[in-house]
Amino acid sequence: MKGTMLAFLLLFALSSQPLLGSAEASPDQVIDTSGKKLRADTNYYIIPAKPFTTCGFVSCFNSGGIALETVGESCPLDVVVVKHNQGLPLRFTPVNNKKGVVRVSTDLNIKFSNDAYDSRCPNHSLVWKIDPFSKEETFVTTNGVLGNPGSNTIHNWFQIEKYEDAYKLVYCPNVCPSCKHVCKDIGIYVYKYREMRLALTNVPFKVKFQKA
Template sequence: MIPALVLTFLLATLSAATPPPVFDTDGHPLYTGVQYHILPAAGGGGLTLASRSAACPFGVLQSDHPASLGLPVTFSPALGGGHGRSIDVLVATDLNIEFAAMTICEQSTVWKLGAFDHAVERWFVGTGGVKGSPGRSTARNWFKIGKWGQGLFKIVFCPSICKGCHVLCKDVGIFVDGDTGNRRLALTDSGPLVVQFRKA
């Protein structure tokens, strides 16, 4: 029989080791396989796909229509659901983000950190990533959701699925393209894009 003090310690340790779930705007946990809109907490349009030069794969940006919900996404944690069951999307855990949409591009709509853009000195978030298969070759395809106050969240690029890999760890924010005015998602040191998740 386990002493009460030891049992209390074990339960507290397990509780501390399990990240909390991410919640939607209705207060329900986010689940795998369910579609959600990612909406900026400060207002404005949701997230969508666009190409800066009509080239594939498309980039990820905020819609320029303030009332637009953007395109829905699904989340696929690296740990998987197991036995085909949905699981919670947890804070600060590796996951794929995928637009639930079709494009003219042959590439997937899974989010991926693109190559460094030397012209503007930014890392931009694009698509064309690989879903699943966590490891060194897919490190750029994994993002996390971090907490940002009560009911608010941020998106982070800081993959931990590859032990020993040297990776960037930065928040995802907005970069306004001077040529087009597009609000493109990019890694930032000057403040994240604070978001909420609304079930589609």
């Protein structure tokens, strides 16, 4: 009787534990404005989740999507929020791109589409990266490296996170396990009352993704 009871308790204990090596649930897939899953082989616009108005030194204007601009007349091109329009098309490339889907809380590269080629900085890539050497703030710029995760590319990895009823972009490179302390939201920094630049901030830029 004792042996039977011991066997029963052992079986119950084993059944209540997760199986060794069992697969964890994958993070949720990111959804675009039409309710479809974001894919790595498709171009999208990053647009504000809700239209908003920004006032500069001279006037106010309605803000639109994400585009490229030279701030200070130098290369590489910087990532900015533009006026009135949906901006330039982009692509998202997850660190593990085998299935071609884009998921939240997953390292990915963000790259302006080849259609967004800009002759002002022809020798610089259109892959996003952060510029930790900015004087005012840590801005989002370009000339990053696509793929090749490691210590030499930690400035090139971003993530999409669910935020209220939409999404936000964050800089939090999981490809660098010791870099958790650098995780921060990406928001808008009004640069000298004119350009609205993307930068690491305490207030996230609430966005949605619209198929181009």
